[in-house]
Amino acid sequence: MHSRKHPASVGNTHETMKEEPTEDTDVMTTADEDSETGKLLPLHRRNANDKIGPPGKASSTSSMPPPPTQSKKIGTALFYATSSLGVIFANKIVLSTFKFPSVQTLALLQFTSTTLALKVASMLGYVNLLPISVKGVKSILPLSTCYLLNILTGLSATQNLSLPMMVLLRRASILMTMLLEKWMLNSEPSKTVQLSVGLMLGGALVAATGDLSFNLVGYVVIFFNDLFTALNGVILKRTSEEYKKSKMTVLYLNSLLSAIGVSVIIMLKPGEVERVQNFDLWSNSSFVTYLVFASLMGSVLNLAIFLCTSTNSALTTTVVGCLKNVLTSYIGMFVGGDYIFSWLSFLGINISIAGSLVYARATFKG
Secondary structure: OOOOOOOOOOOOOOOOOOEOOOOOOOOOOHHHHHHHHOOOOOOOOOOOOOOOOOOOOOOOOOOOOOOOOHHHHHHHHHHHHHHHHHHHHHHHHHHHHOOOOOHHHHHHHHHHHHHHHHHHHHHOOOOOOOOOOHHHHHHHHHHHHHHHHHHHHHHHHHHHOOHHHHHHHOOHHHHHHHHHHHHHOOOOOOHHHHHHHHHHHHHHHHHHHOOOOOOHHHHHHHHHHHHHHHHHHHHHHHHHHHOOOOHHHHHHHHHHHHHHHHHHHHHHOOOHHHHHHOOOOOOOHHHHHHHHHHHHHHHHHHHHHHHHHHHOOHHHHHHHHHHHHHHHHHHHHHOOOOOOOOHHHHHHHHHHHHHHHHHHHHHHOO
C-alpha cells in the first residue's frame, strides 16, 4: 500500500522503500568492520553452543550472520517488488473501484494481520520474538510513528490519485532518501545514481504538467507520503545497525504499535466507525475477497519491505519500488477508472521509467 524502504512504502501499502547509493554501500571498510559488525541485527538469538573466542581472536563459531550475498540482495528486492504489485492493485480496487471509505480501517487490518502472523510463527517456532520491554518500545517508537504515517498517507494517495500519477509522484521520495542517507548515514550516491534520479524526477514533472485528472488533495498527500517513505527507510536502516534485536521482533513491535496507533485514530475521528459499519458492500463477495487479500498481502509486504531494507539500504528499497512501478504505471491506466490519458503525461511516465532502469543497472551491476 501503500508506502518508499522499510518507504517504499510502502505504500503503498505501501510499499514504501530503499536503495543502494553506491555500489559498495553495504561493504564496510577494514577499519570499521569489527566495530560495525556488532551493531547488525541478528535474525535469531545466539545459540548456547556458539563459542566466543578470547578478545582479539576470531571466535570459532561466529555469533553474527554473514554479510548478505548479492543473490540474497536481489532476492529480497524481487520479493518486495512482487508483493508490492499484488497489494497496490488490491488496495486500489478496494479504495477506488469499490470506494471503501476508510483508509484507516484498511491499514488496521494490514497491521493486525502482520502482528498475528508473526505471533503465530513465533509460537510455532519459525521465528524468535524477544520479550517486549519498555526500553524496546521506546527505541522503536520513532520508527513505528513514521511507518504509520507512511502507510496512511500512501493509502490516501492511492484513493485520491490514479495509479500512474501516484507512482510517478512518488519519485520524489528517492531524492529525499538520498538527502536523508547523506545526513543521517553519511552515504554518498554515485554520479550515475544522481543523474538517474534527476531523470526520474524530470519525467515526473513533465507528467504532472499533463495530468488531466489533477487532484490537489492527492498531490498534497503524496508529498507527505514521499517524506515519510524516505524517513521510514532511513530510520529503519539506522535501527537495524544500532540495536541488537531480532529483525522479526522489530517488525512485530512496529506493526503492533502502528495497529494501536491507528485504532486510536479510528476511535477519535468523528463518524469513522459509522462509515465503516454502514458501508453497503459488506455483502458483496468480490469486495470482501479483495479486502481480505489486501489485508493479508499487507503482512507479506511489511515483511518484504523490512527484509529488503535491512539486507540492502534505504535508497535501494525506494528505487526497487519505482522499478516495480514500471508495471504499475502501465497496468494502472486500466485499474481504478480514474486515469485520463494525455500525451504529455504519457511522455513523462516513460522518461521517468527510463531513469528507473538506468538506476537499477547502476545499483545492481557487478
